[in-house]
Amino acid sequence: MERPKRKLTVFDAILIFVIILTAALPIIFTKSDNTKAVISTAGGSMTVDLAADTAFILESNGYHFKISVSNGEIYVEESDCPDGICKNTRPVGKTNGSIVCLPAKLMITCGEEVSDSDVDAVVK
């Protein structure tokens, strides 16, 4: 049996458009420029200013990381951890998100203030 040939109709076009739009949504909604990133390691946590480009070496749980800040984004440039997932994670800063290295208990977070969303004011 021969399958009937189908042409693209205007409905198909709309459908494709909607699907593309849907796929692009996460990008639109997570986009936000952060000025700070929080790095938590096995030993404690620190805040990094993303305004100035910099690079530094960090140790966590016996592993070493070269962390770079450039153009308002932070990423792991080099590491001696076994899986290397952190090196392949996209930079965060311009978008919210986290870079995580499980073996080293390292986490770099941008844009999500940990459990403080219900606070009305911080006094300092």
Place this chain on the structure above:
Amino acid sequence: MNMLKRISALILSFITLISLVSCGKEKEPEPEEYYSATFFAMDTEITVKLARRTGETDEDENALFHDEAYLSSVIKECANLVSEYESALSRTKEDSVISEINKETDYFFDLDPEVLALIKESNEISELTAGAFDVTVGTVTELWNVTSDGADVPSDESIEEAVSHVGYEKIETDGATLRKTDRKTKIDLGAIGKGYALGKMIDHLRASDVDYGIVSFGGNVGAFGKKPTTGKFKVAITNALDTSKVIGYVFVDDEFVSVSADYERNFVKDGVVYGHIFDPETGRPAKSDVISVAVLSENSAYADALSTALFVLGTDGIKDLYKALAGTDVAFEAVAQLEDGSVYLTEGLSGDGGFEEYKEPETTAES
């Protein structure tokens, strides 16, 4: 038939789209709790967060409808109010009432009665705190000038000279007249001015048509009204040992929280941190077992002034003053962070609904 299929496919994809959009928005408070704006005055950052419900909201008490035009005009009024106080109370502005008083003369006439009333109130707090809070430290703060670029430790002689002009009893006020028994005495309202201005601002907000709100004013926070969702406002207190963290939370309504600590304004010389809060007795940065103290009070100026006094006095002073003021209209509660990182609470905060300690989020990471 085909047409029907296509239409239903379209409808389905729209449903997917809508559910995805609502997913993405769930992270933000919905609706926005506050209309907020930030401005700078009195050498600090001031954030005003206001909520005003308009129209019929009886069916859903969580629904907020902000009248942005009205709220932004109210915030503008607040900014004007603060800048008026700034030009009257500033020690560094040449044409302020305080600069006038700090001239080397003994009698002053026709001064702003409101400023003199504030100085009088300050002197009453000085008496209460045995001089741990004292607005006549002007010569000392001027000498150290902690926030300037080239801040340095002054010589012992110059500190002694500056301290000799400190003493709230050297100032007498009567209506619009002020007399200094020591011509060189200088007034610095840095430890009470912001709190006082914040109190006036909250008064203004209470009188306006705003339902509730919260204002951050340097080391001071003031709240008014009731939140429909939680009733009380949750205020986080910064950890003095790691300012990216908090030590915990207090819950307030129609109250003020004021913090005194050294992590914001200080300078470091030879590994020693010199803070901006001075012990009026020694003329040097105050050192007690308290590294940060938050004071809760219904009176904003008192909250501000007492936080400075308690920072100078340490935990023993907090205990004494707490007993002395309990039951008065300037009673207070306090959260003090001590040198070893532990937290001292006054009685009223140690029970349920008082201070909530910050707990590290549990880590699920494994090697």
